Amino acid sequence: MMYFILKIVHVVSASLWVGLIFLTGVLGYYYRKQDQVDPQVALQSLVKLEIRLGLICFLIQPLTGFSIIAIKQYNPMDVWVIGTILGYCLLGCLWLVLIFQQQRLLLLLAESEVSRNGDTPSFPRMHLVLLLSLFLVVLAMYYFMANRPL
């Protein structure tokens, strides 16, 4: 029973995190391009939610994941276990970089040194590369877990 509860919590927290990153990417882009609301206010509300909720979901993953490995006595040297752990570490690093970029953007917007049409062309490209990398790593992790030996 504990295994099923842990697995459901693991899947739901992963869903929340994936949904959060997707929405952050789409809304972050849209908030920067619109002119109805101050982009800094819009982005700040988004980033605040992203950090709070994202951190909770991100911390639940290894707790439930390692508990499942312990309960089911999976071999930690299996390819899929190593792949998912490495994938998780990579996701964490990429996500930290994304948050750092968002904080830097908020700082520049607060200092009003950046026009909305992008005096910082590196930001959209960097964000896009980061988001695509995040999704590729997430897909790789899903592939490992979907094709693990039963």
Add this chain to the structure above:
Amino acid sequence: MFKALHLFFATLLLGINLISYFLLIHQRQNPTLSTLTLKVNLTIDRILLFVIGIVFISGTLLVPKYHLSFHTSWINAAYLFLSLATLLWLANYFIKRSIFLYGRSKLKSVSFHSVTLLIALLLILIIKDAVMQQTWLSL
């Protein structure tokens, strides 16, 4: 690969449903911002209806691949819950569209909250049935 895509899109549906709900609640003190977020949400909802189609098709393709039967109770339950979730998603789309175009009212707010949470509950029930490979429904 089908299974990974099926899992990815299914979890994306649940994630986007809940996160956009939390975001709209988080931004309710700023009506202009929440209206803006609602507008983007409506566009995402239209795209997600196609994603629901992908989840249906990939799920159907997985059944013979994993030597399961379409008469299995938890699979029937998954189809039922996903169909209900799709109808509720459509209803939620029109509720959000009405809020965006004509402003909020108590009825629309209550409908939005209850329908969104019901969609999330149905998707979580599908996950629970798939993990446990059994359902409480007698189908």
